[in-house]
Amino acid sequence: xxxxxxxxxxxxxxxxxxxxIALVFTIAMTSVAQTEEKVxxxxxxxxxxxxxxxxxxxxxxxxxxxxxxxxxxxxxDGELLPGMAETWEIxxxxxxxxxxxxxxxxxxxxxxxAGDFVHAFVRMFEICPASSIxxxxxxxxxLRAGEVTPEELGVKAPDEKTVVITxxxxxPYFMGLIGLHLGSPGREDLAIKFGDGYGATAxxxxxxxxxxxTEWKHEDKVVMxxxxxxxxxxxxxxxxxxxxxxxxxxxxxxxxxxxxxxYYIPRSEAEAVEYExxxxxxxxxxxxxRDLHINKHGQNDPVKAKILGNPNFMxxxxxxxxxxxxxxxxxxxxxxxxxxxxxxxxGIYPGxxxxxxxxxxxxxxxxxxxxxxxxxxxxxxxxxxxxxxxDQLPEFxxxxxxxxxxxxxVAAYLLSVFTDIGLKINVVYAxxxxxxxxxYKPALAYDFARAGWGPxxxxxxxxxxxxxxxxxxxGVTFENPEFDALLDKxxxxxxxxxxxxxxxxxxxxxxxxxxxxxxxxxxxALAVQPWVKGxxxxxxGLAIDYIYSDIVK
Amino acid sequence: xxxxxxxxxxxxILTMFVLTTATFFLLRLVPGDPFAGPKVxxxxxxxxxxxxxxDKPLAEQYLIYMGNIxxxxxxxxxxxxxxxxxxxxxxxxxxxxxxxxxxxxxSIIFGIFFGIIAALNRGKPLDYLTVVLVLIGxxxxxxxxxxxxxYFFGVYLKILPVARYDTFWHTLMPSFAxxxxxxAVLARYMRASMLEVMTADYIKTARAKGLRNTQIVIHHxxxxxLFPILTILGxxxxxxxxxxxxxxxxxxxxxxxxxxxxxMQNLDYTLVMGLTLFFGFFLIxxxxxxxxxxxxxxPRVRYTxx
Numbered sequence: 001x002x003x004x005x006x007x008x009x010x011x012x013x014x015x016x017x018x019x020x021i022a023l024v025f026t027i028a029m030t031s032v033a034q035t036e037e038k039v040x041x042x043x044x045x046x047x048x049x050x051x052x053x054x055x056x057x058x059x060x061x062x063x064x065x066x067x068x069x070x071x072x073x074x075x076x077d078g079e080l081l082p083g084m085a086e087t088w089e090i091x092x093x094x095x096x097x098x099x100x101x102x103x104x105x106x107x108x109x110x111x112x113x114a115g116d117f118v119h120a121f122v123r124m125f126e127i128c129p130a131s132s133i134x135x136x137x138x139x140x141x142x143l144r145a146g147e148v149t150p151e152e153l154g155v156k157a158p159d160e161k162t163v164v165i166t167x168x169x170x171x172p173y174f175m176g177l178i179g180l181h182l183g184s185p186g187r188e189d190l191a192i193k194f195g196d197g198y199g200a201t202a203x204x205x206x207x208x209x210x211x212x213x214t215e216w217k218h219e220d221k222v223v224m225x226x227x228x229x230x231x232x233x234x235x236x237x238x239x240x241x242x243x244x245x246x247x248x249x250x251x252x253x254x255x256x257x258x259x260x261x262x263y264y265i266p267r268s269e270a271e272a273v274e275y276e277x278x279x280x281x282x283x284x285x286x287x288x289x290r291d292l293h294i295n296k297h298g299q300n301d302p303v304k305a306k307i308l309g310n311p312n313f314m315x316x317x318x319x320x321x322x323x324x325x326x327x328x329x330x331x332x333x334x335x336x337x338x339x340x341x342x343x344x345x346x347g348i349y350p351g352x353x354x355x356x357x358x359x360x361x362x363x364x365x366x367x368x369x370x371x372x373x374x375x376x377x378x379x380x381x382x383x384x385x386x387x388x389x390x391d392q393l394p395e396f397x398x399x400x401x402x403x404x405x406x407x408x409x410v411a412a413y414l415l416s417v418f419t420d421i422g423l424k425i426n427v428v429y430a431x432x433x434x435x436x437x438x439x440y441k442p443a444l445a446y447d448f449a450r451a452g453w454g455p456x457x458x459x460x461x462x463x464x465x466x467x468x469x470x471x472x473x474x475g476v477t478f479e480n481p482e483f484d485a486l487l488d489k490x491x492x493x494x495x496x497x498x499x500x501x502x503x504x505x506x507x508x509x510x511x512x513x514x515x516x517x518x519x520x521x522x523x524x525a526l527a528v529q530p531w532v533k534g535x536x537x538x539x540x541g542l543a544i545d546y547i548y549s550d551i552v553k
Numbered sequence: 554x555x556x557x558x559x560x561x562x563x564x565x566i567l568t569m570f571v572l573t574t575a576t577f578f579l580l581r582l583v584p585g586d587p588f589a590g591p592k593v594x595x596x597x598x599x600x601x602x603x604x605x606x607x608d609k610p611l612a613e614q615y616l617i618y619m620g621n622i623x624x625x626x627x628x629x630x631x632x633x634x635x636x637x638x639x640x641x642x643x644x645x646x647x648x649x650x651x652x653x654x655x656x657x658x659x660s661i662i663f664g665i666f667f668g669i670i671a672a673l674n675r676g677k678p679l680d681y682l683t684v685v686l687v688l689i690g691x692x693x694x695x696x697x698x699x700x701x702x703x704y705f706f707g708v709y710l711k712i713l714p715v716a717r718y719d720t721f722w723h724t725l726m727p728s729f730a731x732x733x734x735x736x737a738v739l740a741r742y743m744r745a746s747m748l749e750v751m752t753a754d755y756i757k758t759a760r761a762k763g764l765r766n767t768q769i770v771i772h773h774x775x776x777x778x779l780f781p782i783l784t785i786l787g788x789x790x791x792x793x794x795x796x797x798x799x800x801x802x803x804x805x806x807x808x809x810x811x812x813x814x815x816x817m818q819n820l821d822y823t824l825v826m827g828l829t830l831f832f833g834f835f836l837i838x839x840x841x842x843x844x845x846x847x848x849x850x851x852p853r854v855r856y857t858x859x
Contacts, residue, residue, distance in 0.1 A: 050634040200635030218636075218644050219807035220717075244717060246805040250700065254715040257708045431818040433632050 038551040039240045040532070043252045043261045046219065046245045052191075052199025053181045054120065054128045059454075059543065062181055063243055066542040067224050068207040069184035072099045072117070072163065073175060076545060077536040080175055081232075084112060084185060084208070085163070094170030094494055097178070099163040105229055106187065106206040107213075114157030116185035121155040123186055129440075130182065132471055133456045136174065136491065138166045141470060169491035172349070172499065176457040180541055184209075210236050210547055219245055237534075237550040256527060262551075263535070263544065264527045268408070269334035275527040284537035285345045286524030287455035289338055289463060290410055292317070293439075294515035295446050296477045304394055308447060311513040312380045318365045318517045319374035320421045326413050327520060334525075337367040338518035340511050341453070342460040345539065348503075349496035354460050357500050364511035365518055374421060390422035399428045399446035401435035410519055411450045418448075439475035449475065455540040460503050461491065462540070464510060478514045554848060561844045565837050572833045577618055580826055581611075627827035632819035638827035641812055646831075648718055649801070649808035653794045655728035660736035660793070665782065667736075668743020669775060675748065683740060690737025696799040699730040703803065718806040727804040731797055735789045742785055746778040753777070780851055787843040791836050 044060040053065045072085040085099035104112040124131045125143040135141045138154030154166035167174065177183070187206055194204040202216035210232070211224035222243040226236055246252045249267055256264035266272040266281075275281040294314055298304025307313050323337035336343075339362045344355025355361065366373075378390065387393065398404075398418070400411040404427045411427075418425045428446065430438050438445040451474055455462045466473040468484045486506035493499040510516070526544065528535055534549040609617070621628065627638035671683035706726060707715035714723050750756065751774060759769045798810030809828060816824035 049632075049636065055634055194635075196629060197635045197637075200633075217807065218641070219811060220805075244805065245807070246716060247802050247811065248716075248805070251703070251716045251803055251805055254703055254708050258711060258715045260715055433819040 037239045038237060039242060040238045040546055040549065040551060041261045042241065042243045042546070043246050043255065043264060044243055045249075046247050048218075048222065048243075048245060050199040051205055051213070051216075052186070053184050054123045054186065055199055057128075057130055057182065060243075062542055063544075064213070064222055064224065065181040065184065066209070066545075067211040067241060067547060068205070068209045068213045069181060070104070070112075070209040070230075071179050071181065071184045073179045075176060075179045075538060075541055076548060078538070080179070083179065084117075086231075094172075095167050097165045097167070097174065099165070101161045101163065102231055104208060104231060106208050107227070108206045110187075110206070111160075112185055112208050113160050114163045115160070116187060117163045117183075118153075118155050118157045119188040119191075120184065120186035122150040122153055123191070124182055125153065126150070128182065129472060132466065132473055133180075133462070134177065134182065135465075135470075136167050136169050136171045136177070138168045144472075169488070170494050171461070171491045172494075172496055173457045173459040173461065176459070176540070180456060211238075211241055221245065235548060237548070238546070241546070256529075259529065262529050262532050262546075266525050266527055269332040269523075269525075272334070272525040272527075275525075280527045280530065282526045282528050282535070282537070284524035284526065285539055286522045286537075286543070287343055287346065287458075287539040288452060288522050289341050289343065289518055290335075290450075290452045290520045290522075291338070291341065292414060292517040292519060293446070293449040293451045293475060294477075294517070295444055295449070295475070296479075296515045297444060298447060299397070299445060301394070304396070304447060307381065307385060307393060308396075308515065310381055310384060312377045312384070314513075314515060314517060315364075316374050316377035316381060316421065317417065319370045319377060320417050321366075321414075321517065321519065322369035323519060324367045325369070326410070330408060330413060331520075334523055335520040336523060338521045339363070339365040339367060340507055341516070341518050342463040342507065343521040346455070346460055346463070347458040347539075348460060348500050352500075358460070358504055358507060360504065360507050360511050364508075378421060393423060395424040395426050396447035397428050397445075398425050398448045398450075399430060399435065399438055400450040401430060402450065404429055409450075414448075414450065414519075441472050441475060444475050444477065446475065451475075457541075458539050460507065461487065464503070464506060467510065467514065467516070476516070478510070478516070480509070480514070483509055483514075557848055558845065561841055565841045568837050569834060572837075573619065573622055573830060574615075576826055576829055576833075577615060580822060622830065627830075628823050630816075630821055630824045632816070632821035632824070638824050641824060642809070642827060642831055645807055645809045645812055648806050649794065649797060649810065652718070652724070652727055652731060652797060652800070652806060652808060653790070655724055656731035656735070656793050656797075657790060659728055660732035660734075660739055660789070661786075663732070664736040664739025665743050665779070667740040669747060669770075669778075671740065671744040672747030672751070672778075673770070680744075683744070687737040687740050690733045690740075693733075694799075695730050695734060696803060698733055699727070699800055699803045702726045702730055716803070716805040718804065723804075727800050727806060730804075731793060731800045735793055738785065738789065739782060742782055743778060746781045747774060750774050750778045783843060783846055783850065787836075787840045790839045794832070794835070 042063055044063060046060065047058060048060055048064070050056045051061060051064055051068075053061075053069060070084045072083050072088070074081045074083040084101055084104060086102040088097060088099045090097055101112065101114060106112060121134070121137070122143070124134065125140050131140065131144055139148050139152050140154070142148040143150060143153050154168070156164045156166075158164060165178070185208060190204060190206060191198045198204050202213050205213055207213050207227065210227055210230045212227045213222065214225050215221070215223035224241040226239050227233065230236060244261065246255065252261065252264055253271070255261045266275060272281055294308050296305065296309035298306075298308045327333060327335040327337060340358065340360045342354050342358070344353060344358075344361065346354040348354050348357050382388070382390070385392075398411075398415065402409040402411050404411045404415060406412055415425060415427065428438065437443060439449055439451065453463060453466065453474065464487060465471075467476050467478045468487060469479045469481070483506055486502055486509065490499050490502040490506060493502060524537060526537070531551055531553045532549060533552050536545045536548070537543060538545055625639065627642075630636045630638055630641060633641065667683045667686065671680045674680045703715055703726060706713040713726055714720075717723055718727070756769060756773055759773050797808060798814055800806070801808040801810045809832075812824065813828050815821075816828060
């Protein structure tokens with residue numbers, strides 16, 4: 001009897017306690033103050049380790065770097081805006097760019113000087129693995145190789161307010177390139193003061209962009225506040241930008257559905273369609289290529305090198321890939337089959353896209369599988385090698401950074417293609433930074449690699465430039481002097497139509513024999529909260545450009 | 554008592570020494586060069602080599618390494634450019650500890666409570682109910698619970714923030730999800746322990762003396778039944794602190810668990826080493842505290858053990 005009472009009493013307490021908690025909740029939730037402040041909240045997967053634009057570059061880093069730094073110019077919604085440079089002149093031969101800086105201050109009060117730009121470019125060529133995209137700058141590649149001194153680089157500061165950049169080729173896309181975060185000014189004094197820790201904490205960085213980095217809690221969030229001294233501050237409507245680091249994608253989606261973040265990138269076409277029905281989806285033009293790299297050196301095994309270096313072998317694989325089928329059936333339509341590296345939406349000269357100019361689409365790689373042709377190419381390879389059957393081919397290493405068992409990923413599909421044509425494959429599943437360690441020079445520890453590329457500027461050159469012999473990027477092994485010469489010739493050509501023809505020639509050569517198989521281009525889809533206004537997208541640089549957007553709740 | 558504490562302390566120090574030594578030699582056995590890869594620039598590589606004395610003979614390396622550890626210096630992370638391992642731990646540990654403490658308190662309170670309820674109502678519906686709950690708690694993985702909680706309270710009811718670790722309301726779901734497994738284990742142990750105590754002679758004596766039932770339950774049964782619970786508390790703390798990776802990831806909590814997995818994936822040896830030693834030391838200290846607690850709760854321990 002007593003026992004029973006004792007328990008009932010406790011049960012009552014629990015029920016009462018729960019009710020009390022529920023009550024407190026209701027009060028707490030309804031009394032949330034309506035703040036006037038306009039805060040834009042961005043999700044990112046993480047990996048934000050260092051915000052120095054000369055050290056780390058990724059989509060996640062770009063989101064912060066484009067906000068806190070101001071390059072000489074800025075591309076926004078397809079338009080070229082002035083940036084740290086108020087005005088500029090381009091010499092008649094297209095080789096010399098003179099930028100006149102505006103009066104601007106860093107967030108710690110120091111003036112932004114031409115020297116900050118010179119320091120940034122020198123540092124970029126000295127330490128940044130991605131610096132090769134700026135090789136059009138005179139002596140850039142030589143500085144990276146340590147062949148010239150920093151004083152010989154084609155970036156000079158004749159006075160405090162003038163930056164003069166000398167190119168080796170009159171490339172037409174240079175203004176797009178100079179607007180990248182890589183080309184934003186840097187602070188030599190802070191780099192010296194903080195040493196290895198430069199860029200790793202909010203304290204070690206000074207801002208000069210539309211927003212100021214005010215708080216950085218590692219692996220948690222980045223807070224940026226509007227810069228009142230920004231030259232175009234009148235047009236900046238957001239008061240604050242918060243970047244949350246959310247490693248689980250499902251969590252991002254739940255937070256978006258709960259209104260805690262302002263945009264979300266759907267993982268599949270099915271998800272995109274759901275948001276489209278709610279009227280929250282924005283479809284946009286997105287650059288980039290997903291491809292398969294082949295290491296023609298075969299990890300220094302002469303037999304493998306002979307097979308992998310044979311363009312017919314590359315084609316035997318390419319013709320066995322059902323690009324359209326993979327996109328339709330596995331990705332539920334979330335992609336476009338790629339038959340050359342450059343997506344057709346890429347610009348080439350005013351009024352024309354690469355899709356309208358290039359003659360190489362569908363010519364060297366098929367949209368749907370053609371197993372008969374695949375077999376014909378494979379037979380040629382076997383003949384060259386003196387083999388009688390596919391079984392005599394050696395085992396190949398397939399390097400991937402994505403779970404090879406993830407049926408959604410292209411790695412899993414490629415494995416099935418390899419198996420179907422009878423190749424023996426050893427999967428090397430390298431996660432995180434280990435993947436790049438294997439892929440990049442000097443390691444080149446792969447036979448096949450699932451890889452890809454995102455554009456740095458809106459020009460087909462960005463999809464071909466990293467395949468030259470001198471490139472240190474993405475572990476490429478084309479090394480073809482004819483291709484190098486064509487690209488060089490294209491960038492020396494000032495007639496844009498003629499330049500397009502030369503690039504077309506280079507692309508034809510590349511598609512025909514390069515150790516690279518294009519697989520798919522991307523479809524851009526973004527779920528945006530209804531209260532976000534003026535969000536724009538870009539094909540290169542800051543893909544989701546929130547800088548000039550607004551929150552209207 | 555002093556002798557007992559001293560003895561425990563010495564064992565703990567010895568364990569730490571063995572752990573540190575084993576970590577040192579095991580890391581030397583891992584294939585590959587920790588500084589390999591084109592992404593690590595030569596200056597850092599060289600500085601790290603000198604910092605860890607990798608150019609010196611193994612015996613000397615070991616001494617230098619022990620010296621660095623004694624000074625509490627874990628060096629620079631290999632993969633997280635510009636971050637010191639000490640800083641990474643300092644930034645991330647408070648969240649993990651906070652989450653762990655909340656989860657432990659939740660699981661201790663509810664676990665013991667459910668155990669007592671079940672034991673007092675042995676063979677009755679309430680007992681079966683707790684048994685079923687315990688079974689669910691043990692068999693359903695925490696990430697499933699976490700995902701369900703997140704969807705139900707965050708997306709469906711919209712009464713709790715979906716993720717992140719900010720205000721009190723942010724802490725509720727992750728602490729509960731993390732506490733569930735330990736809660737279930739504690740409830741099961743508490744129930745068994747209570748039932749064992751119930752038939753003990755001193756309970757019979759207490760009843761014979763005519764004590765009131767509530768008095769017997771509170772002063773004699775529960776107090777004595779708690780003792781075995783303490784034994785599993787040490788490992789339980791370990792479980793809560795090391796098992797938080799998934800929870801940290803789902804709820805986007807910037808804690809240690811996430812760093813651990815990322816460090817392994819990136820072959821960030823300095824960070825792996827720092828975290829291993831840190832976790833190890835922490836668990837040793839926790840077990841030491843449990844040992845001391847024994848001494849306080851059960852007088853037999855401090856008198857009979859050497």
